[in-house]
Amino acid sequence: MTPALPLGVAAATLVVSMMLGLRWSRGWLALVVAGALATAVAAVLVLAGAGEWEWRSTFAVGGERLHLRLDALSAMFLLLVGVVGAAGAVYAREYWSDERYPRSAGRGRCWWSALFVSQAAVLLASNGLHFLLAWELFAVCGYFLIVLESRRRDVRAAGWLYLAASHAGTLGLFAFFSALAAQTGSWELGPMREQAALAPLFWLALFGFAVKAGVFPLHIWLPSAHASAPSHVSAVLSGVALKMGVYGLVRFSGWLPLPGAAGWVVISLGAAGALLGIAFALAQNDLKRLLAYSSVENIGVIMIGLGAALLGAARGETSWGRLALAGALLHVWNHGLFKSLLFFGAGSVLHATGTREISRLGGLWRAMPWTAGLFALGAMAVAALPPLNGFVSEWLVYLGLFDGAMGRGAAAWATMPAAIVLAMTGALALATFVKASALVFLGAPRTRAATRAHESGRWMRAPMAGLAAACVALGLAPGLIWPVLARATGVWHPAWGTAEAPGPFGTLGTVHLVLAILMVAAAVGLGRRVHPRGLRRAPTWDCGFAAPSARMQYTSGSFGGVATPWFALVLRPARIQRRPRGYFPADTLHLQRVPETVLEHVIEPVGRAILRGASLARRLQHGRLQFYIAYVGVGLVALGAIAWWGDVR
Amino acid sequence: MMPLVESLLRLLVWLLLAPLLPGLINQVKAWVAGRRGPPALQLYYDLARLWRKGVVLSHLASPGFLAGPAVGWVAITGAALLLPLGPGGGGVSFRGDVLLFVYLLAVARFCTAWAALETGSAFEGMGAAREVSFAVLAEVALITAILTLSVQSGSVTLATMLAPAAGAGAVLLAAGLFAVLLAENCRVPFDDPNTHLELTMIHEVMVLDHSGPPLAVVLHGAAMKLMIFAVLLVQAVLPIGTLSPVVAAGWLAGGVLGVTLGVGLVESLLARFAFRRVPLLLTTAFLLCLFALLLAWKGGGA
Numbered sequence: 001m002t003p004a005l006p007l008g009v010a011a012a013t014l015v016v017s018m019m020l021g022l023r024w025s026r027g028w029l030a031l032v033v034a035g036a037l038a039t040a041v042a043a044v045l046v047l048a049g050a051g052e053w054e055w056r057s058t059f060a061v062g063g064e065r066l067h068l069r070l071d072a073l074s075a076m077f078l079l080l081v082g083v084v085g086a087a088g089a090v091y092a093r094e095y096w097s098d099e100r101y102p103r104s105a106g107r108g109r110c111w112w113s114a115l116f117v118s119q120a121a122v123l124l125a126s127n128g129l130h131f132l133l134a135w136e137l138f139a140v141c142g143y144f145l146i147v148l149e150s151r152r153r154d155v156r157a158a159g160w161l162y163l164a165a166s167h168a169g170t171l172g173l174f175a176f177f178s179a180l181a182a183q184t185g186s187w188e189l190g191p192m193r194e195q196a197a198l199a200p201l202f203w204l205a206l207f208g209f210a211v212k213a214g215v216f217p218l219h220i221w222l223p224s225a226h227a228s229a230p231s232h233v234s235a236v237l238s239g240v241a242l243k244m245g246v247y248g249l250v251r252f253s254g255w256l257p258l259p260g261a262a263g264w265v266v267i268s269l270g271a272a273g274a275l276l277g278i279a280f281a282l283a284q285n286d287l288k289r290l291l292a293y294s295s296v297e298n299i300g301v302i303m304i305g306l307g308a309a310l311l312g313a314a315r316g317e318t319s320w321g322r323l324a325l326a327g328a329l330l331h332v333w334n335h336g337l338f339k340s341l342l343f344f345g346a347g348s349v350l351h352a353t354g355t356r357e358i359s360r361l362g363g364l365w366r367a368m369p370w371t372a373g374l375f376a377l378g379a380m381a382v383a384a385l386p387p388l389n390g391f392v393s394e395w396l397v398y399l400g401l402f403d404g405a406m407g408r409g410a411a412a413w414a415t416m417p418a419a420i421v422l423a424m425t426g427a428l429a430l431a432t433f434v435k436a437s438a439l440v441f442l443g444a445p446r447t448r449a450a451t452r453a454h455e456s457g458r459w460m461r462a463p464m465a466g467l468a469a470a471c472v473a474l475g476l477a478p479g480l481i482w483p484v485l486a487r488a489t490g491v492w493h494p495a496w497g498t499a500e501a502p503g504p505f506g507t508l509g510t511v512h513l514v515l516a517i518l519m520v521a522a523a524v525g526l527g528r529r530v531h532p533r534g535l536r537r538a539p540t541w542d543c544g545f546a547a548p549s550a551r552m553q554y555t556s557g558s559f560g561g562v563a564t565p566w567f568a569l570v571l572r573p574a575r576i577q578r579r580p581r582g583y584f585p586a587d588t589l590h591l592q593r594v595p596e597t598v599l600e601h602v603i604e605p606v607g608r609a610i611l612r613g614a615s616l617a618r619r620l621q622h623g624r625l626q627f628y629i630a631y632v633g634v635g636l637v638a639l640g641a642i643a644w645w646g647d648v649r
Numbered sequence: 650m651m652p653l654v655e656s657l658l659r660l661l662v663w664l665l666l667a668p669l670l671p672g673l674i675n676q677v678k679a680w681v682a683g684r685r686g687p688p689a690l691q692l693y694y695d696l697a698r699l700w701r702k703g704v705v706l707s708h709l710a711s712p713g714f715l716a717g718p719a720v721g722w723v724a725i726t727g728a729a730l731l732l733p734l735g736p737g738g739g740g741v742s743f744r745g746d747v748l749l750f751v752y753l754l755a756v757a758r759f760c761t762a763w764a765a766l767e768t769g770s771a772f773e774g775m776g777a778a779r780e781v782s783f784a785v786l787a788e789v790a791l792i793t794a795i796l797t798l799s800v801q802s803g804s805v806t807l808a809t810m811l812a813p814a815a816g817a818g819a820v821l822l823a824a825g826l827f828a829v830l831l832a833e834n835c836r837v838p839f840d841d842p843n844t845h846l847e848l849t850m851i852h853e854v855m856v857l858d859h860s861g862p863p864l865a866v867v868l869h870g871a872a873m874k875l876m877i878f879a880v881l882l883v884q885a886v887l888p889i890g891t892l893s894p895v896v897a898a899g900w901l902a903g904g905v906l907g908v909t910l911g912v913g914l915v916e917s918l919l920a921r922f923a924f925r926r927v928p929l930l931l932t933t934a935f936l937l938c939l940f941a942l943l944l945a946w947k948g949g950g951a
């Protein structure tokens with residue numbers, strides 16, 4: 001079977017669902033799930049070795065014939081689109097239901113289908129013009145999903161910022177594709193590694209795709225958009241939409257000839273983004289903003305892998321280059337899975353308590369044990385802890401970096417620092433996710449809202465359970481997916497695909513499986529050892545303090561307060577403090593907040609300077625005719641002078 | 650049949666010998682202070698007694714409070730089995746096992762911190778926050794040390810990495826790893842394992858609310874972690890893999906004993922540092938490992 005049939009079915013069901021979604025919620029869900037299933041079938045067919053699929057239309061759209069292409073690389077991303085698209089649709093049935101959001105639920109369903117279709121179109125398009133069309137449609141769908149709850153001011157601001165940043169990136173892509181079309185003489189895309197003159201275009205593509213992927217200094221739109229959007233939308237934005245930027249980078253770095261510095265720049269961007277992204281995440285108090293910054297970190301990890309692969313490719317180093325690339329590609333899947341899971345979990349918390357502030361939550365495990373357990377699993381996966389999937393991909397990236405260092409070539413000067421940064425990032429991610437999971441779900445409820453929390457229903461739990469199962473499966477059986485990774489790396493670099501699986505990949509899976517079984521057995525065993533002896537319950541001992549209160553617990557600020565100051569130079573935390581004064585101090589105040597540093601300290605000053613310049617220039621435009629005549633006179637004299645002196649010379 | 654027996658023997662060595670190290674450290678401290686001190690086997694008695702005791706749980710604790718120590722203990726045991734025991738070799742050995750080793754220790758850290766935060770106690774929150782934050786610097790130093798060994802030996806498998814001597818940077822590497830050992834195992838000057846009731850603790854304060862068998866599991870895990878770091882340090886520095894089995898076993902045992910004595914001496918002669926100086930000390934450890942890495946880089950080519 002070729003992927004054409006399932007893709008056709010998927011397109012048909014999704015387009016119908018887009019049209020029916022406004023009113024008919026049940027039918028919409030069935031159609032979207034069917035469409036996602038068909039998409040996944042198409043992707044799996046290609047990944048299982050059916051070979052590349054191409055299709056050209058006989059008719060033209062916008063003056064160009066349609067050219068669709070599905071190879072192992074785009075199929076990897078397409079499968080992720082399908083999985084998260086279906087999970088989010090199921091989740092939204094309860095989370096963004098018609099009863100709770102009568103005004104926006106229907107719209108949300110339509111845009112969801114549209115986003116799904118446009119993402120798939122980006123992945124399939126093999127013509128620059130259509131790629132741009134699909135890309136723009138995808139960006140706009142994202143905007144309308146972010147501002148579903150447009151009554152709220154912060155949502156509108158976040159949506160606006162997203163739209164502005166997204167279009168800045170699209171501008172780069174317009175320049176990229178039109179320059180590409182001008183130099184090659186055609187909008188057709190495909191491998192063009194031998195045309196060395198195209199190499200500088202890589203920088204345009206890097207800018208355009210990096211904005212969408214949220215690569216560090218260009219991530220400014222990401223935290224507020226992910227935090228303010230409805231949680232199922234945050235999940236798809238973070239889990240899938242960012243990956244479209246990664247897809248663009250991987251795709252075109254594979255197809256284009258590359259400038260010599262490409263690998264160095266990408267790996268440096270990745271290392272900076274990974275470290276600073278997670279430092280920002282640790283400092284956050286807003287649960288969803290924390291997850292958003294952790295996405296910046298994970299994109300950084302993917303960029304480290306891609307950068308190492310670029311360095312390896314430039315030096316003809318097959319052995320470690322492909323490990324790093326395989327790690328980066330696997331991390332695309334892994335991050336898509338566990339970050340969607342975590343955003344769904346955060347959405348359940350928001351649904352149950354009405355707040356995203358970690359310092360107002362606590363003790364939720366009693367009311368919502370399912371969410372707590374699944375969120376904890378996701379937290380362990382994102383902290384790259386074995387035996388879960390996050391570790392497998394980071395392990396591959398590490399192996400690539402270590403092998404690169406052992407090669408003792410010039411590339412080692414990039415891979416050694418990157419490995420050290422990756423270690424620091426991993427430990428910070430652990431701190432961040434201990435904080436995110438334990439302060440929210442453990443201890444005593446810090447506010448009344450947290451006391452009155454309730455478990456979310458079946459429709460919200462099922463997609464979380466499904467994603468968690470996928471995280472566990474990828475962690476325990478990494479050997480099964482090596483052929484997929486090999487095919488995808490083979491598409492990126494034709495010489496890399498045929499290589500054998502690295503031997504230990506299977507061993508790692510076995511070790512993971514044994515560890516997982518032993519961990520469960522030990523937990524159950526210790527529980528059984530303890531229970532027959534009678535569990536006594538008592539207040540927390542706390543060194544004998546008799547009246548512990550929930551307000552005494554460590555908060556998110558105090559938990560992050562040890563490591564955050566190490567990064568104060570970049571984070572620039574703002575603090576408002578009024579110390580207690582006198583013998584009977586009446587009031588004190590301590591407020592601490594980490595700003596959106598790049599936005600507030602870099603972009604906004606630059607924007608203000610531009611506006612100031614513009615308002616200065618506007619003084620020339622005052623509507624007084626005699627001055628305009630004077631301008632014309634001065635202009636004529638200047639022109640005359642130029643002509644005169646030019647002529648004389 | 651033989652590999653199974655070997656693995657069991659290796660496991661028994663780890664499980665049975667580990668609780669001896671804290672006892673030896675206490676002996677050294679008592680000897681320096683001129684006291685009699687607790688018997689060297691005190692931890693064994695404590696573990697046996699705790700294992701038989703009942704448990705008092707906080708009202709706030711979820712099932713994760715019991716699962717945390719159990720999972721953490723399995724992770725530490727797994728890390729121990731990955732580490733080769735001189736001539737005894739490692740339980741499982743594959744390319745890249747060293748990274749699994751580092752991340753298994755991270756699993757244990759996650760579980761300890763998680764279980765600490767179960768109780769909603771301010772003290773335990775404090776301990777957990779410090780543990781996970783200082784571990785950032787310790788892990789960086791550890792990975793740098795491992796990178797040094799890999800560049801030196803051209804391998805990412807623990808067994809081959811640890812076999813030869815550390816080369817030119819051995820002293821730097823030993824100093825760096827020793828500092829990491831002290832930090833990761835919460836010894837002086839980073840932490841003081843003797844006191845419980847202070848605001849200055851890291852590890853001990855995280856297990857304040859554990860009792861009975863879970864506490865036994867936590868203590869045993871901590872002892873194994875100390876032994877893991879001691880064994881790693883000795884094998885990283887000494888050319889254990891190049892000696893004959895008997896001599897190698899002797900050197901390994903002597904080395905671990907030496908490290909234990911060193912910890913005891915440091916603990917007797919040094920006061921605990923102020924917290925603001927802990928990051929500085931760990932950064933120094935990282936820099937030592939970094940210089941060792943540069944030396945390995947320069948030296949290997951010659």
